[in-house]
Amino acid sequence: MTAKNLLMSLLSMLAVTVVSCQKEPSTSGLHEDFLVYTDYDRQTDFSDIEIFYLPDSILLIGNSDQTEYWKDADAQEIIGTVAEQMEARNFIRTDDKTAAQVGLQLSYVEQVTYFVGYDYPYWWWYYPYYWAPGYWGDWFGWHYPYQVYYGYTAGSMLIEMVDLTAEQESRKLPVIWDSYIGGLLTSSQEINMQRTLNAVDQAFAQSPYLITDSLIR
Amino acid sequence: MKTNNIFRHKILLLAVASFAFALPGRAQLFPNTYMNIDWQMNVPLGDAYADKTSGWGMNFEGGYFITPEFSLGAFISYQTNIQSIDRQTLQLPDGSSLTTAQKHTLFELPFGVAGRYNFMKHRVFQPYVGMRLGADYAEMSSYYYTIQQYEDSWGVYLSPEIGASIFPSPDQRFGFHVALFYSYASNSDRLLIYSMDGISRFGLRVGISF
Numbered sequence: 001m002t003a004k005n006l007l008m009s010l011l012s013m014l015a016v017t018v019v020s021c022q023k024e025p026s027t028s029g030l031h032e033d034f035l036v037y038t039d040y041d042r043q044t045d046f047s048d049i050e051i052f053y054l055p056d057s058i059l060l061i062g063n064s065d066q067t068e069y070w071k072d073a074d075a076q077e078i079i080g081t082v083a084e085q086m087e088a089r090n091f092i093r094t095d096d097k098t099a100a101q102v103g104l105q106l107s108y109v110e111q112v113t114y115f116v117g118y119d120y121p122y123w124w125w126y127y128p129y130y131w132a133p134g135y136w137g138d139w140f141g142w143h144y145p146y147q148v149y150y151g152y153t154a155g156s157m158l159i160e161m162v163d164l165t166a167e168q169e170s171r172k173l174p175v176i177w178d179s180y181i182g183g184l185l186t187s188s189q190e191i192n193m194q195r196t197l198n199a200v201d202q203a204f205a206q207s208p209y210l211i212t213d214s215l216i217r
Numbered sequence: 218m219k220t221n222n223i224f225r226h227k228i229l230l231l232a233v234a235s236f237a238f239a240l241p242g243r244a245q246l247f248p249n250t251y252m253n254i255d256w257q258m259n260v261p262l263g264d265a266y267a268d269k270t271s272g273w274g275m276n277f278e279g280g281y282f283i284t285p286e287f288s289l290g291a292f293i294s295y296q297t298n299i300q301s302i303d304r305q306t307l308q309l310p311d312g313s314s315l316t317t318a319q320k321h322t323l324f325e326l327p328f329g330v331a332g333r334y335n336f337m338k339h340r341v342f343q344p345y346v347g348m349r350l351g352a353d354y355a356e357m358s359s360y361y362y363t364i365q366q367y368e369d370s371w372g373v374y375l376s377p378e379i380g381a382s383i384f385p386s387p388d389q390r391f392g393f394h395v396a397l398f399y400s401y402a403s404n405s406d407r408l409l410i411y412s413m414d415g416i417s418r419f420g421l422r423v424g425i426s427f
Contacts, residue, residue: 023273023297025320027360032318033304035362039313182362206306206314 034183034199038207041176044163047212051092052161053100054083062110070108074193079106081197082159085204089211102161102176103136109156136164139173155185157196159203177210179203249282251290251382253394255424259296262417266357266408267298267323276422278331286335292349293328296420302359307410315409317361325416327353327374327402339387349376353402355416359409372404372416382426394426 040046056079057069082104083093094100161177181199184192204210257274261267273296280290302319309315329351336344353374358367380396402416 021275021295021297021326022324022356023299023322025299025301025322025360027320029301030318030320030361034316036316037313038315039311042312202306202316206316 031183034181034195034202036199036202036206037180037182038203039178040207040209041163041174044176046177046210049091049101049212051094051100052086052102052104053094053097053164054079054086054104055106058106058108058157060108060110077193078157078196078200081200082106085200086210089204091212097136101163101165103164105135105158105160105162107158107160109158136162136173138168139171144175144178155183155192157181157184157199159200177207179207250279251282251288251390251426252279253277253382253422253424253426255394255396255422257294257296257420257422259298259400259418259420261298261323262419263415265298265323265416266411266413267300267321269298269300271296271298273297273299274420276424280331280333282335285338288333288335290331290333291329292331292351293326295324295326296418297322297324309409315361320360321411322356322358322360323413323416324356324358325353325402325404326355327351327376327400329374341385341387342381342383343387344379344381347378347380347396349374349378349398349400353404353416355402355404355406355413357406357408357411357413359411366408368406368408370404370406370413372402374400374402376400378422380422384426391427392425394422394424396422398422 056076057071058075058078060068060070062068086104087093097103157180159179159181160175163174163176166174181196181203184196184199186192186195253276255276255278256272257276258270258272259274260270274294275296276292276294278290278292278294280288282288300321302321304316304318306314306316327349329349331347331349333345333347351374353372354369355372356367356369358365376398378396378398380394380398382392382394384390384392386392398420400416400418400420404413404416406413
């Protein structure tokens with residue numbers, strides 16, 4: 001091997017080495033607890049809202065080709081925690097969907113991974129077993145008034161607040177608050193449940209704008 | 218999410234080292250030249266984004282002796298600093314909120330020209346003072362949940378150093394290299410609630426010289 005060839009070999013290996021040189025950290029410790037991300041529509045004045053409707057089921061997003069709902073005692077405990085948090089902020093729960101100003105929909109991602117981005121606002125149309133906009137009235141799609149970037153992975157929960165008083169001209173139902181909760185899937189069902197309840201509490205704790213003075217009006 | 222195969226990385230480094238150690242018979246490939254391959258550790262200074270001392274770094278430098286004392290060459294190096302961030306709620310600039318634990322990494326890859334003034338040439342212990350000037354690519358990342366979020370930036374890189382080449386047999390010019398350095402890069406960037414305005418480090422290089 002000539003000196004020139006040897007030098008070229010060294011430089012080639014150097015180039016490959018430098019390209020693959022970035023050290024990635026161990027991420028195992030990042031899954032020891034849940035993640036909560038919340039965002040909201042800046043144009044919405046939540047103090048103007050009084051009445052909310054909360055279904056008695058959590059929609060399951062999985063690989064089933066049938067719409068599935070989670071309704072057992074664990075689901076009721078989660079739904080009850082959401083209701084308690086809303087009522088603690090002076091919102092009033094109603095059983096009459098048509099009387100509500102906002103609706104809350106809960107979804108749990110069982111197995112699949114999806115990505116929602118602002119560039120793909122009609123993602124929901126591609127997944128027919130998500131909450132149908134028609135559940136809430138004469139709506140034909142969804143609309144986020146703010147940027148949305150998050151991935152859905154197994155063991156995730158979504159809590160979304162939709163504005164049922166919005167103009168229906170566009171027929172897109174606005175999501176005015178959303179909470180993405182991740183990291184709810186461990187080998188222990190007991191831990192999963194406690195994490196979920198704690199994460200729901202955290203979602204409201206980090207959304208201080210979610211409060212109304214309806215009780216003193 | 219980007220991943221690296223660390224095992225493949227080690228194999229490549231081993232291959233580079235094997236070639237280098239096979240060189241003593243013809244230690245100086247070209248007359249009046251030198252080459253250094255170093256392991257590199259650094260201590261971040263000031264309010265650093267990822268502020269933990271790190272040994273995840275390498276340095277490569279080669280040069281030509283314009284005079285017996287003065288050499289001019291090129292360098293490229295890289296290093297990654299890592300820091301764990303406890304779980305906390307971040308109020309993001311866009312108004313959203315995020316509660317999570319994080320791992321921060323700051324990857325830096327400077328390259329450019331290197332000048333040295335060498336003392337006591339033809340001795341076993343050959344000290345030098347040097348200065349590096351070049352460009353710096355930096356990538357600040359936050360790992361949380363299953364996500365890596367990152368921003369990259371470019372800056373100007375400046376690094377004075379003192380060091381020495383140690384040649385047990387000076388005529389062969391194959392031996393060891395050790396250096397202390399300070400570096401500053403002008404990279405500026407923002408990620409989540411964190412900002413970076415310049416990168417300052419103090420570090421050590423240990424390697425081979427031929």
